[in-house]
Amino acid sequence: xxxxxxxxxxxxxxxxxxxxxxxxxxxxxxxxxxxxxxxxxxxxxxxxxxxxxxxxxxxxxxxxxxxxxxxxxxxxxxxxxxxxxxxxxxxxxxxxxxxxxxxxxxxxxxxxxxxxxxxxxxxxxxxxxxxxxxxxxxxxxxxxxxxxxxxxxxxxxxxxxxxxxxxxxxxxxxxxxxxxxxxxxxxxxxxxxxxxxxxxxxxxxxxxxxxxxxxxxxxxxxxxxxxxxxxxxxxxxxxxxxxxxxxxxxxxxxxxx
Amino acid sequence: xxxxxxxxxxxxxxxxxxxxxxxxxxxxxxxxxxxxxxxxxxxxxxxxxxxxxxxxxxxxxxxxxxxxxxxxxxxxxxxxxxxxxxxxxxxxxxxxxxxxxxxxxxxxxxxxxxxxxxxxxxxxxxxxxxxxxxxxxxxxxxxxxxxxxxxxxxxxxxxxxxxxxxxxxxxxxxxxxxxxxxxxxxxxxxxxxxxxxxxxxxxxxxxxxxxxxxxxxxxxxxxxxxxxxxxxxxxxxxxxxxxxxxxxxxxxxxxxxxxxxxxxxxxxxxxxxxxxxxxxxxxx
Ligand code: SF4
Ligand code: SF4
Ligand code: FES
Ligand code: FES
Numbered sequence: 001x002x003x004x005x006x007x008x009x010x011x012x013x014x015x016x017x018x019x020x021x022x023x024x025x026x027x028x029x030x031x032x033x034x035x036x037x038x039x040x041x042x043x044x045x046x047x048x049x050x051x052x053x054x055x056x057x058x059x060x061x062x063x064x065x066x067x068x069x070x071x072x073x074x075x076x077x078x079x080x081x082x083x084x085x086x087x088x089x090x091x092x093x094x095x096x097x098x099x100x101x102x103x104x105x106x107x108x109x110x111x112x113x114x115x116x117x118x119x120x121x122x123x124x125x126x127x128x129x130x131x132x133x134x135x136x137x138x139x140x141x142x143x144x145x146x147x148x149x150x151x152x153x154x155x156x157x158x159x160x161x162x163x164x165x166x167x168x169x170x171x172x173x174x175x176x177x178x179x180x181x182x183x184x185x186x187x188x189x190x191x192x193x194x195x196x197x198x199x200x201x202x203x204x205x206x207x208x209x210x211x212x213x214x215x216x217x218x219x220x221x222x223x224x225x226x227x228x229x230x231x232x233x234x235x236x237x238x239x240x241x242x243x244x245x246x247x248x249x250x251x252x253x254x255x256x257x
Numbered sequence: 258x259x260x261x262x263x264x265x266x267x268x269x270x271x272x273x274x275x276x277x278x279x280x281x282x283x284x285x286x287x288x289x290x291x292x293x294x295x296x297x298x299x300x301x302x303x304x305x306x307x308x309x310x311x312x313x314x315x316x317x318x319x320x321x322x323x324x325x326x327x328x329x330x331x332x333x334x335x336x337x338x339x340x341x342x343x344x345x346x347x348x349x350x351x352x353x354x355x356x357x358x359x360x361x362x363x364x365x366x367x368x369x370x371x372x373x374x375x376x377x378x379x380x381x382x383x384x385x386x387x388x389x390x391x392x393x394x395x396x397x398x399x400x401x402x403x404x405x406x407x408x409x410x411x412x413x414x415x416x417x418x419x420x421x422x423x424x425x426x427x428x429x430x431x432x433x434x435x436x437x438x439x440x441x442x443x444x445x446x447x448x449x450x451x452x453x454x455x456x457x458x459x460x461x462x463x464x465x466x467x468x469x470x471x472x473x474x475x476x477x478x479x480x481x482x483x484x485x486x487x488x489x490x491x492x493x494x495x496x497x498x499x500x501x502x503x504x505x506x507x508x509x510x511x512x513x514x515x516x517x518x519x520x521x522x523x524x525x526x527x528x529x530x531x532x533x534x535x536x537x538x539x540x541x
Contacts, residue, residue, distance in 0.1 A: 066275030066395055086275050131486040155391040159398035160407035182484035199411035202384045203377050206394035223377055227476035234418040251487035
């Protein structure tokens with residue numbers, strides 16, 4: 001057993017304070033356990049959001065010693081003995097109370113993305129047929145638990161308040177998962193470039209650094225999308241090829257194989 | 258239970274953070290690494306001399322400093338200059354401005370320079386280290402004073418989209434460097450090996466490792482497809498995409514190895530050509 005000082009944000013969106021708590025740490029504890037202990041023993045109205053305690057629901061996102069993290073997956077033994085732990089709510093979103101922030105802006109971004117539109121001729125009496133190697137790339141993005149840590153760390157939203165111009169990394173990879181879908185026939189590139197603001201991302205890769213699901217958002221999602229934008233709007237070679245041969249026709253996977 | 262002074266949660270400003278680790282190490286190393294490279298590169302290009310070494314033996318072969326390759330024109334009568342037969346277009350042009358040194362390097366630096374400048378890896382590196390947007394993750398970014406604030410790569414920096422175009426040209430440098438490596442294993446038409454040849458051979462190898470991990474190439478060989486099993490070429494495309502992706506995951510590594518290697522090779526040949534150091538080799 002080991003004594004620790006926790007400094008936890010108490011307050012609302014305008015102002016608050018870092019309040020200090022002395023806590024006893026047992027082996028195997030994670031930061032969320034400590035917050036719960038403070039809540040049970042010292043501060044009954046401390047607000048914290050959580051759900052699964054297994055790193056799968058994405059509810060317990062907060063900032064621990066300045067780093068956006070899942071509190072339920074952050075073990076106490078990551079920190080030096082005696083180190084003070086500072087816990088604050090997500091910086092990029094409005095604080096509702098204490099450690100709980102209002103992430104509803106993200107839900108509205110999701111709604112702006114055109115849903116999947118499957119090629120009608122791809123439908124067979126066995127349903128839709130796809131091959132593993134065609135969906136490998138997309139499956140990486142499907143691991144997302146919507147914790148919004150990437151949205152929180154992205155400096156475009158966090159430091160420059162460009163919520164009206166940039167949709168954020170989580171939704172960039174949602175667009176990527178639809179654009180790379182072998183059966184999808186929708187085109188989202190014009191809005192990706194304009195309304196969703198793919199050009200705002202300067203690929204500094206912080207979204208990739210914080211993702212608890214280890215999704216390589218920048219290299220596998222955002223940059224490939226930027227390259228598709230280059231194809232469509234900037235590369236004279238591919239633009240000329242399209243002018244001469246017309247747009248590439250969407251081919252569908254073989255049904256019997 | 259003591260209360261600390263009130264804090265505003267949404268404070269802004271360069272470097273503001275609650276992080277307690279040494280987040281400044283990465284940007285500091287990048288700042289140092291890239292600045293040193295730029296200083297050396299421009300200095301070397303400005304010298305306009307001592308970029309060639311063949312120990313005074315005429316005939317096929319010799320060391321050409323990588324910052325000076327390919328040689329479009331050659332100014333004769335300069336110390337450590339290559340023989341005229343190595344020039345692609347011949348003698349030094351008349352129109353070259355007086356105030357600029359007659360350096361073949363200045364003619365060819367732009368392509369690899371812009372290629373690296375617009376590379377998706379280097380962009381991360383210098384946006385963090387030089388422009389502080391952001392200096393490190395969850396560390397306050399430099400605030401923009403302009404009315405419309407931060408514009409990323411939608412404003413002036415939209416030029417980053419020429420990366421694809423520079424890539425088309427940059428791949429030719431790998432071929433040029435392989436030729437230089439071939440050349441470096443001969444002196445006066447005789448085959449041999451020197452420390453210089455090994456250094457020069459490293460260039461195209463590491464440059465290829467870097468270039469073929471490029472995101473633009475990754476896109477062109479397969480990333481642009483939504484489906485690999487849908488067409489005849491899909492399989493080949495998938496295999497090459499996997500290969501490029503392997504290099505792509507090591508893009509940062511190759512970016513630095515190739516950068517450091519080219520400086521070492523260039524400096525080495527300059528020093529050998531000046532007679533400051535002696536090249537160990539099989540010819541002498
Ligand atoms: S890589 Fe782009 S999307 Fe990801 S955090 Fe950086 S700026 Fe934001
Ligand atoms: S991409 Fe990663 S960091 Fe972003 S919301 Fe999904 S799981 Fe969280
Ligand atoms: S509580 Fe579900 S991810 Fe932490
Ligand atoms: S992405 Fe680095 S060279 Fe193209």
